[in-house]
Amino acid sequence: MSDLDVSAAKLLLIDDDLPSLKLMEAILKQAGYEKITTTTDPRQAVQFYREVKPDLIATDMRMPEMDGFEVMRQLAGVIPTEEYLPILVITGELDAPTKHRALAEGAKDFLNKPVDATEVVLRIKNQLVTRQLHRQLRMHNEHLEAQVRLRTKVVEQTQLDLLNRLALAAEYRHDATGGHAWRVGRMAMLLAEMKGLPADQVEMIKRTAPLHDIGKVGLLDAVILKTGPYDAADWEAMKQHTKIGSRLLSDSRAPLLMMAREVALTHHERWDGTGYHGIKGVQIPLAGRIVALADAFDIMTHPSPYRATLTLNQAKVEIEVQAGKQFDPELSALCSRLIDREGEKLLAATGPLQLVA
Ligand SMILES: [Fe+2]
Ligand SMILES: [Fe+2]
Structure with missing residues (x-):
């Protein structure tokens, strides 16, 4: 199991309905999350993403100014492709086509309204653990790549060194x-x-x-x-x-x-x-x-x-x-x-x- 530190995880919650938003925030605070940013205005999603650099975003689907699909579309334009940033979609009723579309546009999981505290905590934790594993894997890969680059350089340097010595040997001779x-x-x-x-x-x-x-x-x-x-x-x-x-x-x-x-x-x-x-x-x-x-x-x-x-x-x-x-x-x-x-x-x-x- 992962040694996930929930108190350090940064969450961004987007929901036009203030009572729902407050409820989610309270559930997560209760579970030990300390860095929670909330907004009722989905048009601020990108701006908050840039400021907060969240580890996870949970967004409502039906909102008047901008729906969850548009939020995901705008976020997709700014989140680096190599980053695994989980987006959870919170919604009342979800038919299969809407679910498929949400998944296709980058949603990693769903939360049903009215939210169930245990489910919210577990699903969010699962996604954060996945993000952490992605990160560790990426760091490991970067480390391996750096090692390979270093070894290649040593091999190249050795080749050049040997060539120089060979040239010197030839020069001594004639x-x-x-x-x-x-x-x-x-x-x-x-x-x-x-x-x-x-x-x-x-x-x-x-x-x-x-x-x-x-x-x-x-x-x-x-x-x-x-x-x-x-x-x-x-x-x-x-x-x-x-x-x-x-x-x-x-x-x-x-x-x-x-x-x-x-x-x-x-x-x-x-x-x-x-x-x-x-x-x-x-x-x-x-x-x-x-x-x-x-x-x-x-x-x-x-x-x-x-x-x-x-x-x-x-x-x-x-x-x-x-x-x-x-x-x-x-x-x-x-x-x-x-x-x-x-x-x-x-x-x-x-x-x-x-x-x-
Ligand atoms: Fe010659
Ligand atoms: Fe020569």
């Missing part, structure tokens, strides 16, 4: 100067923003782009640490890092890991189809096309054993020249604008993944 993975992540994020992608996609690209070269952890030292010019066999071995990366990140249903895998596999594809795996144009996943550009720009503008370092302007020209060949032409144009807008900041940016002390 980026002696540090910062490449982080800069590629930042530039890919800026390009995704300029492309107009939704915020969650931009965030995912920012998080997954630093992992593009994760597959290099699986390459031989002889290839990865070579400082001299690469021969055909070296290039062939180097190409494997996209497949190794894809294998490392495969078989996950987590959207972040799925995108990271896509990026690892396709960041050396070229718009004209002459890249590592021969994928062409828009068949290359967008995240892969974006990272391809960010990665190439960063390699062009930083010392590398594979090619001469370019100035910002030279890199911009190269990216424009490669529009529609190596790069998605639309992204190339966005990248040109990004270089104009951010300038040196694109080169100097270093983040938490920086390895150089």
Whole structure:
């Protein structure tokens, strides 16, 4: 049974007949109810509801200015849908159709006139107990939802944390100067923003782009640490890092890991189809096309054993020249604008993944 505190329950009674109203009030006071608001004017129902915030409303059905149906209709417009606020209908004789209509319009129970004190007390208490149970259930649900939200956040945070650590591992392996993975992540994020992608996609690209070269952890030292010019066999071995990366990140249903895998596999594809795996144009996943550009720009503008370092302007020209060949032409144009807008900041940016002390 419930531990209902009747003295705290707020009741609103509406009846145009003052003696009936007084009788109801007296019965309920006798039963321990202390917070009873009464009115003989049904037109004040909504106003009283707002002021009193009752736990239960009992309304007469036949009243001159406004009948019980209209009272319920007006209340329905202001009572929040998630709230269980019992409305009891007090009436003399009730035929079946009127009863059905009252129930359909939100009445939870009926009280017959002339009222029977015991019945009034029991029926009102029943409704208040039901309201209390509804409330407890709602609070319990809200608590559970909050718990689920918290757990989901922890899981997401763990995923991001692990991705960062993976990116760091990849960087230790092949980026002696540090910062490449982080800069590629930042530039890919800026390009995704300029492309107009939704915020969650931009965030995912920012998080997954630093992992593009994760597959290099699986390459031989002889290839990865070579400082001299690469021969055909070296290039062939180097190409494997996209497949190794894809294998490392495969078989996950987590959207972040799925995108990271896509990026690892396709960041050396070229718009004209002459890249590592021969994928062409828009068949290359967008995240892969974006990272391809960010990665190439960063390699062009930083010392590398594979090619001469370019100035910002030279890199911009190269990216424009490669529009529609190596790069998605639309992204190339966005990248040109990004270089104009951010300038040196694109080169100097270093983040938490920086390895150089
Ligand atoms: Fe790569
Ligand atoms: Fe890279």
